[in-house]
Amino acid sequence: MYRWIAAILGFALYRLPGAIVGFLLGSFLDNLGGAKRTGGYKQVFQQQRSDRVSPADxxxxxxxxxxxxxxxDGxxxxxxxxxxxxxFVQAYGKDRANAIFKVFNEVIKKREISGSRIGNVLRQRMxxxxxxxxxxxLFSIANADGFVSNAEVNTIQGISVNLGIQNxxxxxxxxMFFKNPDSAYKILEIDRTATIQEIKTAYRHMAKKYHPDKLQHMDEAYRKGAEDKFRKVQEAYEQLQKEKGF
Incomplete structure (x- = not known):
């Protein structure tokens, strides 16, 4: 609540710099208020050192x-x-989503966005x-129009590096977004020469890695995305079962 009020007041007084400072200060006050209700100031600073980034950020x-x-892609x-x-509507509700877009349009969208900076922040806190x-x-966004361009792939790859994602x-x-003869193997992170036992082992490993239960701490829309990813792993395994006859 405080972050939106502070951002608006800051923008009115000092334009963009004031809005940014106001939003950050308001976010801190929101977190502080939450700490008072759930166990004191210590929780705020523990959260800042944890692997979770604050909801507003x-x-x-x-x-x-x-x-x-x-x-x-221009x-x-x-x-x-x-x-x-x-x-965003599905994850946060219509009112909250509209508020997020409003702040983005008024504050963030007017300055250059640094994918490397954001990636580094999320890597440390998620x-x-x-x-x-x-x-x-991000790949789902690129695929929303039915085609993932090379420019979009390059952008996502750059973001992934900053997020600390293994290649x-x-x-x-x-x-999962490109259909070709090697897709099932790449999804399971194995070579075409993999044995049946190696395929089974890879499937168990990937099913465990992408299981939706690992994202129970996140919003429902995120969990649904995890379910889609988990389903792609299952489909890849079933495809190789048919190809290899096991």
Whole structure:
């Protein structure tokens, strides 16, 4: 609550710099108020040192990364914009989503967005499995218009590096959006020469890594994205079962 009021007042008094400072100060006060209700000031500072980024920061950072993907190929796709808006409404509700977009348009959108800075922040404060879901979300945006361009892939790859995503995991998620003879193997992170036992072992490993239960701490829309990723792993395994006859 305080962060929105402080951002608006800061913008009115000092334009963009005031809005940014006001938003950050208001976010701190919101967290402080929550700490008073749930166990004191210590919790606020413990949260800052944990692997979780505050909700307000996460929402704006996620929207910023989404904007980089949408603009990557030099054109703005309405299908991609609609996908992002639908996701935020589903995850946070219509009123909160509209507030997020309003702050983004008034404050963040007017300055250059740094994918490297955002990636570094999220890498330090988010669990690895949650960062994997961010990458999956970005590919889903790029695919919303039915085609993932090379420019979009390059942008997502750059963001993934800053998020600290391992290349094999990036290629696995990427393969979920490109259909070719090697897709099932890439999703399971194995070579075409893999034995049946290696395929089974890889499936168990990937099913455990991408299991939706690992994202129970995140919003429902994120968990649904995890379910989609988990389903792709299952489909890849079933495809190889048919190909190899086991």
């Amino acid at each position: 996460f929402e704006l950072n996620l929207l910023s990364l989404a904007s980089l993907v949408i603009k990557a 054109k703005v796709s309405q299908a991609e914009l609609d996908y992002v808006r639908q996701y 669990r690895y499995e949650s960062r994997l879901q961010v990458v999956h979300f 094999k995991d990036l290629e696995s998620i990427k393969a």
